[in-house]
Amino acid sequence: MASPSLEQIDLWEKEYSPSEWSKRFPTAAEVIDYHVKFVTKESDNNRSELKYDLDLEYGSDDSDKFDIYGDNLPDDAPLFVYIHGGYWQMLSKKDSAYCARPLVEKGFRVIIIEYELCPKITLEEQVQQIKRAGEYLLNYAEENRVQHISIAGHSAGAHLIACMLDRCFVETVGDEIHLVKHVHLISGVFKLEELRHTKAVNSGNLLGLDDTNTRLLSPIYSDFEHLKGLQMKIHVYVAEHDSHVFKQMSREMFEHLQSFGLETSFLVLPGLDHFDIVEKLSEKTHLITSEILKTISNQ
Numbered sequence: 001m002a003s004p005s006l007e008q009i010d011l012w013e014k015e016y017s018p019s020e021w022s023k024r025f026p027t028a029a030e031v032i033d034y035h036v037k038f039v040t041k042e043s044d045n046n047r048s049e050l051k052y053d054l055d056l057e058y059g060s061d062d063s064d065k066f067d068i069y070g071d072n073l074p075d076d077a078p079l080f081v082y083i084h085g086g087y088w089q090m091l092s093k094k095d096s097a098y099c100a101r102p103l104v105e106k107g108f109r110v111i112i113i114e115y116e117l118c119p120k121i122t123l124e125e126q127v128q129q130i131k132r133a134g135e136y137l138l139n140y141a142e143e144n145r146v147q148h149i150s151i152a153g154h155s156a157g158a159h160l161i162a163c164m165l166d167r168c169f170v171e172t173v174g175d176e177i178h179l180v181k182h183v184h185l186i187s188g189v190f191k192l193e194e195l196r197h198t199k200a201v202n203s204g205n206l207l208g209l210d211d212t213n214t215r216l217l218s219p220i221y222s223d224f225e226h227l228k229g230l231q232m233k234i235h236v237y238v239a240e241h242d243s244h245v246f247k248q249m250s251r252e253m254f255e256h257l258q259s260f261g262l263e264t265s266f267l268v269l270p271g272l273d274h275f276d277i278v279e280k281l282s283e284k285t286h287l288i289t290s291e292i293l294k295t296i297s298n299q
Contacts, residue, residue: 009197015245016195018155018187018274023241035275039091042098042282050104058136059129063116066133067093070104078148078296079141080108085155085187085278087201088126089118099152102284106293108150111137115160122208123217127163131172134164138176150182150292154278158188162219162253167226182295183234184288187242187274190253191218194245220252224260233263237288241273 004012014020019028046052051072055065070077080103084096093114100110115129141149153161161183170177195201196209215221227234234257238250247268254266269277269287280286284293 004194004197012194012198012245013200015243016198017200018243018246021241021243022273022275024273024276031273031275035279036091036095038279039098040095042279043095043100046097046100050100058113058133061116061129063114064129064132065093065114066137067097067112067114069097069100069110069112070108073104073107073109075144076146077107077109078150079111079137079146080292081111081113081137081149081151083113083115083130083151083153083157083160085153085157086117087189088123088156088159088207098279099281099289101282102289103292105284107296108292118208119204119206124208124213127160127217130160130164131169134169135173138173138179141179142176146179148181148296149179150184150295151180152184152186152288152292153188154186155274156189158185159190159219161185162188162190162222163217165224165227166222170226177230177232180230180232182292183232184237184292185234185250185253186237186288187239187246187277188236188250188253189246190220190249193218220249220256224257224262228261231263233265235288235291236264236266237277238268239272239274239277240268240270242277243274246274 019031022031025031025034046069050069053068053071056068058064058066082096082099084091093112097112103110113133115126118126151161162185192209192214196214202209236250236254238247251266254264257264281289283289
């Protein structure tokens with residue numbers, strides 16, 4: 001890709017700044033402030049109301065941890081695994097448990113994944129960490145006779161899931177991949193060439209991107225042929241008030257997955273932005289929450 005002009009980079013700065021597109025608050029800063037306060041409060045409330053087990057280890061690194069909500073449910077209960085967003089450099093599992101209550105109440109054990117943030121590690125290393133988590137959790141599910149796993153990720157979390165599901169990962173986990181029945185990609189980031197140049201996302205190249213790995217780390221170009229025939233459905237969601245580029249990326253990702261013959265759906269959620277599309281996972285009536293719950297009620 002040729003070096004972009006300053007004018008082009010200025011356009012990308014806004015396109016890759018989701019808070020600039022929300023209609024709920026007068027300023028972008030207020031959007032972010034509200035989101036952080038909301039997810040923190042909801043996550044704290046869930047820890048006061050639900051049975052949980054914190055800081056379980058999926059690897060040997062300090063950040064190789066996960067939390068389980070609904071720990072009092074049967075070991076073989078369906079699993080819902082959530083990977084938070086934050087542009088690979090913000091948030092944590094502690095403030096990302098806001099989705100747990102409506103799912104636990106209907107029989108899911110909910111797992112929230114921790115991962116090290118950039119720039120402490122590079123994005124490439126982050127993907128490897130998520131693969132480590134995925135391998136551990138699939139083995140955990142197999143040992144506990146779990147028959148149904150749903151995986152969801154928001155924004156950067158959706159990107160990490162899409163990167164995780166490559167051919168190498170599927171070959172490594174073997175038959176355990178069949179336990180993953182549904183994947184929910186929510187307002188995801190699926191290509192990195194443009195945001196690589198933005199200060200809003202990659203100031204000082206904190207993601208560790210270069211000419212080689214930028215494309216390799218963009219799921220929109222990945223081969224997903226190996227997922228065909230797995231009985232895995234991939235749901236792609238984006239908010240009406242996401243930016244143009246986020247909506248375009250989600251549609252292109254949906255079409256890319258379809259091109260491999262995978263069972264895939266695509267929904268633009270009206271009236272929502274990049275942040276309340278997941279804030280509302282705290283509500284049992286939210287469309288995405290309803291879709292997740294439907295996957296076990298139809299079994």
